Amino acid sequence: xxxxxxxxxxxxxxxxxxxxxxxxxxxxxxxxxxxxxxxxxxxxxxxxxxxxxxxxxxxxxxxxxxxxxxxxxxxxxxxxxxxxxxxxxxxxxxxxxxxxxxxxxxxxxxxxxxxxxxxxxxxxxxxxxxxxxxxxxxxxxxxxxxxxxxxxxxxxxxxxxxxxxxxxxxxxxxxxxxxxxxxxxxxxxxxxxxxxxxxxxxxxxxxxxxxxxxxxxxxxxxxxxxxxxxxxxxxxxxxxxxxxxxxxxxxxxxxxxxxxxxxxxxxxxxxxxxxxxxxxxxxxxxxxxxxxxxxxxxxxxxxxxxxxxxxxxxxxxxxxxxxxxxxxxxxxxxxxxxxxxxxxxxxxxxxxxxx
Amino acid sequence: xxxxxxxxxxxxxxxxxxxxxxxxxxxxxxxxxxxxxxxxxxxxxxxxxxxxxxxxxxxxxxxxxxxxxxxxxxxxxxxxxxxxxxxxxxxxxxxxxxxxxxxxxxxxxxxxxxxxxxxxxxxxxxxxxxxxxxxxxxxxxxxxxxxxxxxxxxxxxxxxxxxxxxxxxxxxxxxxxxxxxxxxxxxxxxxxxxxxxxxxxxxxxxxxxxxxxxxxxxxxxxxxxxxxxxxxxxxxxxxxxxxxxxxxxxxxxxxxxxxxxxxxxxxxxxxxxxxxxxxxxxxxxxxxxxxxxxxxxxxxxxxxxxxxxxx
Numbered sequence: 001x002x003x004x005x006x007x008x009x010x011x012x013x014x015x016x017x018x019x020x021x022x023x024x025x026x027x028x029x030x031x032x033x034x035x036x037x038x039x040x041x042x043x044x045x046x047x048x049x050x051x052x053x054x055x056x057x058x059x060x061x062x063x064x065x066x067x068x069x070x071x072x073x074x075x076x077x078x079x080x081x082x083x084x085x086x087x088x089x090x091x092x093x094x095x096x097x098x099x100x101x102x103x104x105x106x107x108x109x110x111x112x113x114x115x116x117x118x119x120x121x122x123x124x125x126x127x128x129x130x131x132x133x134x135x136x137x138x139x140x141x142x143x144x145x146x147x148x149x150x151x152x153x154x155x156x157x158x159x160x161x162x163x164x165x166x167x168x169x170x171x172x173x174x175x176x177x178x179x180x181x182x183x184x185x186x187x188x189x190x191x192x193x194x195x196x197x198x199x200x201x202x203x204x205x206x207x208x209x210x211x212x213x214x215x216x217x218x219x220x221x222x223x224x225x226x227x228x229x230x231x232x233x234x235x236x237x238x239x240x241x242x243x244x245x246x247x248x249x250x251x252x253x254x255x256x257x258x259x260x261x262x263x264x265x266x267x268x269x270x271x272x273x274x275x276x277x278x279x280x281x282x283x284x285x286x287x288x289x290x291x292x293x294x295x296x297x298x299x300x301x302x303x304x305x306x307x308x309x310x311x312x313x314x315x316x317x318x319x320x321x322x323x324x325x326x327x328x329x330x331x332x333x334x335x336x337x338x339x340x341x342x343x344x345x346x347x348x349x350x351x352x353x354x355x
Numbered sequence: 356x357x358x359x360x361x362x363x364x365x366x367x368x369x370x371x372x373x374x375x376x377x378x379x380x381x382x383x384x385x386x387x388x389x390x391x392x393x394x395x396x397x398x399x400x401x402x403x404x405x406x407x408x409x410x411x412x413x414x415x416x417x418x419x420x421x422x423x424x425x426x427x428x429x430x431x432x433x434x435x436x437x438x439x440x441x442x443x444x445x446x447x448x449x450x451x452x453x454x455x456x457x458x459x460x461x462x463x464x465x466x467x468x469x470x471x472x473x474x475x476x477x478x479x480x481x482x483x484x485x486x487x488x489x490x491x492x493x494x495x496x497x498x499x500x501x502x503x504x505x506x507x508x509x510x511x512x513x514x515x516x517x518x519x520x521x522x523x524x525x526x527x528x529x530x531x532x533x534x535x536x537x538x539x540x541x542x543x544x545x546x547x548x549x550x551x552x553x554x555x556x557x558x559x560x561x562x563x564x565x566x567x568x569x570x571x572x573x574x575x576x577x578x579x580x581x582x583x584x585x586x587x588x589x590x591x592x593x594x595x596x597x598x599x600x601x602x603x604x605x606x607x608x609x610x611x612x613x614x615x616x617x618x619x620x621x622x623x624x625x626x627x628x629x630x631x632x633x634x635x636x637x638x639x640x641x642x643x644x645x646x647x648x649x650x651x652x653x654x655x656x657x658x659x660x661x662x663x664x665x666x
Contacts, residue, residue: 052618052637082449083615089583090619093626108583113443267456269437269473272449299411302615306453308409309460326411 005103007125008032008072010063011041013223014148015247017178018141019076025182026137027126029074033179034067037225041066046329048094054083055298055327056219059226061091068095074103076125079111080218082273082303140184142252147191148178149248154198157242160235161205170197205240210347213285214243215278216296217304220327221245227296228333230325230340234294237344242290244281245274267310273303279310286318292347293320299328321347361493362431364390364470367422370415371438371451373539374566374588379434379472381510382486385503386495391430393422396546400425405640407461414611414638415540416450416457418547423458432470433458436489439475441482446585448616482508515569522567526602531658536565536596537609538588538617541638550644551609551636554651563603565595573598581623589616596624605632605658607651612639632657 007029009019016033023031035041037059045062064075075095077088088106095102110121122134151174159167177190212234220226221243231241259280260270266283270276282293295311297304308324315322323343325336366372366379383390394400396418404421426433435455438447455471462469472489474482483504490500526532533555535542542548542564555562570587573594577584580597584590596606608624610617625633634654636647 050618050622052613053622054615057619083619085585086583086616086619089581090623093623097626106583267460269439269452269456269471269475271453271456272439275449275453300613300615300618302449303453305409305411306449306457308411309457313460313463 005029005074005126006032006072007074007076007105008034008064008067008070009076009078010034010060010067011037011223011225012060012219014152014175014178015145015222017148017175017181018144020179021144021181021187022134022137022141023125025140026134027122027129028133029126032067032070032072034063034070034072037063037223042329048098052300054300055226055329056217057083057087057091058329059219059223060087061094064091064095065098065100068100068102072102074105074125076105077107079108080273082301084218085111140187143184144178144181144187146248146252147187148175149246151191151194152246153243154195156231156235157240158198158201158203158205159232160238160240161203161209162201163204164201166201167198170194170201173197209240210238210344210351211240211242211288211290212347213281213290213293214241214296215245215281215285215293216325217274217298217301218245218250220298220301221296222247226298227325227327228330228336230294230296230336233333233337233340234344237340239344242285244284245277250274250277266314267307271303271306271310275303275307278304279307279314282311282314282322283318286314286320290320291351292323292343294323294325294343296325296327299326321350361388364388365426365430365433366390366392367419367426367433367435368393368395369419369422369544370454370540371436373543375436375438375511377514378507378511379436381507382490382503385506386490386493386499388493390434391426393425396422396544398546401546401640411613413450413614414547414640415538415614416454417640418540418544419454420458420461423462427462427465427467432468434470434472436472436485437474439473440477441474441587442476444585445476445587447588448586450615512569518564518567519569522563522599525561525563526599528561530559530561531655531662532561532563532603533655533658534563534565534596534599534603534606535609536592536606538592538611538614539566541609541611542566547611547638548609551607551647551651554644554648555655558652558655560655563599565592565599568595568598580627581620584620586616586620589620593620593624596628600628600631604662605634605654607654608633608635610635610637612637632661 007023009016011034020031023029041062042059044065045058049058049061079085085108088108092104105124107121110117155167155171174190174194181187181190214221214231234241259276263279263283267279285293311322364383400421401418403424404417407420407424408417423433435458437455438451440446459469472485473480474485486504487497487500490503491497552562570591573591576594576597577590580593608621610621621635
């Protein structure tokens with residue numbers, strides 16, 4: 001009898017917990033978690049990637065190498081709306097050239113707009129799976145992602161005002177619970193327990209705190225390692241950090257098909273991938289009177305560079321400062337810290353002057 | 356409708372103009388709309404564009420914005436077609452998708468009017484319909500526009516066939532042949548690509564162009580080589596390379612800094628095509644040609660060595 005597959009997906013924030021759930025509960029295969037992203041991951045990836053490709057390609061390639069080193073025999077790669085859709089094919093070629101032996105499930109191949117092809121892809125992971133189980137696990141995993149995003153969002157909004165230091169503890173506990181979850185009850189219980197624990201924390205929040213919105217490309221903005229823990233850094237300065245860009249908002253809850261209509265004055269058509277969502281979010285932050293917006297992107301990200309002139313006009317019209325951050329395979333966060341501090345000082349001063 | 360009732364339309368001579376320009380020009384001509392082209396690319400245009408475009412965008416976008424800048428105030432409307440996709444798996448680089456809105460935002464303070472032709476089959480606007488709507492926006496009937504589009508697309512097909520035919524004759528001729536692959540807006544640009552072609556000609560090599568091939572044939576060839584590549588223009592280049600490489604002695608991959616699709620397709624190509632000298636050249640805003648010339652000359656030397664010629 002064939003052994004269970006050992007499936008791995010490169011690290012992507014904490015979303016791997018949902019994949020682990022689907023693979024283990026739905027497809028009855030084993031899920032290998034690559035080690036947390038580190039300097040080594042990035043070096044491995046950058047050394048074996050083309051120079052001019054965007055940073056997420058390098059990071060995910062590094063993570064794939066580490067997954068193979070940890071014993072995975074099957075790598076799963078997701079499709080996407082931008083270059084991401086092509087990541088899989090090139091990464092597979094690079095890994096094979098490096099001499100690894102493995103099976104590669106490139107979901108881009110099945111991303112043809114045809115539902116039959118997607119079902120075919122699911123069959124590849126485990127041909128003997130029960131369809132009902134697989135469907136149920138996908139549903140459960142979607143709930144897990146929702147809870148994860150909701151809690152993460154709550155965490156970064158409040159953790160800067162928590163004098164007791166309970167927030168990080170609860171959050172870490174919650175993440176561990178999600179990785180350990182075996183059914184929907186575990187997921188719900190874990191979430192409820194975390195919410196209850198957070199509610200009890202007395203917050204020292206001013207009536208009108210500084211609020212900063214974060215927007216950016218799918219990978220860099222959602223992965224704390226890739227953005228050098230930008231959100232935590234801002235929160236630690238005493239900022240209420242809001243990020244609407246996550247899987248829940250953009251995919252599970254519809255994402256709002258009418259976003260394009262809402263930003264028509266700024267930009268008539270979509271500029272590809274995350275551009276519409278980003279511009280809508282920036283406009284939404286402006287309408288809610290936020291004190292500033294930070295745009296997070298990896299070097300060479302096409303849609304994110306394209307929206308820069310639009311963001312500049314939005315910032316001018318609404319009198320809302322925007323900080324543009326580009327991430328490459330940096331080795332130190334001192335430069336980032338300096339820029340964030342300067343941005344914070346400016347935002348804080350504006351708030352005092354404007355009341 | 357008389358010819359002078361619509362103020363002239365400006366067309367920037369950059370980006371997809373080199374790929375679809377024949378289509379646009381014939382379309383406008385068939386409708387009797389006058390148009391002006393921005394002058395051929397120069398160093399000055401690139402410098403103007405570099406100041407206007409976001410720092411991190413690609414060389415071709417900077418060049419494009421320079422061309423738009425040349426047209427500001429000289430025409431009624433500037434035409435920037437938006438090429439998004441021909442269907443779910445036939446996409447264009449996001450750069451072309453955002454060009455229209457990006458230019459509108461960059462040149463907002465000038466009050467210049469822009470017009471687009473939105474080719475986005477996924478959202479119910481395939482090419483024939485897009486041109487129909489474009490014609491209607493210019494004040495013509497849907498019927499007139501459709502006829503103009505048919506005429507224009509025939510002209511484009513003819514040009515592509517002629518290009519392919521001319522190249523076939525070149526391959527039959529004597530001399531060392533180098534396949535030069537890259538976006539047509541780099542290769543055909545007098546400032547960016549022409550020096551490379553001149554350099555090859557001066558060294559006595561015949562330059563074959565990967566983009567001189569009928570698009571359908573090229574895309575079919577590419578589908579087998581790289582199944583998940585979905586950028587139409589990259590597919591055409593890859594397909595062109597596969598089709599012509601047997602006739603060539605070496606390949607030069609010309610790309611612009613930092614071209615998104617090229618950064619990946621070129622890497623794949625280098626990894627998958629074995630036993631053939633390949634030179635990747637990345638064009639930047641550099642001002643001198645000396646570096647490029649040196650690299651091309653030594654590349655040609657390598658080919659000569661391989662063929663067993665003595666230097």
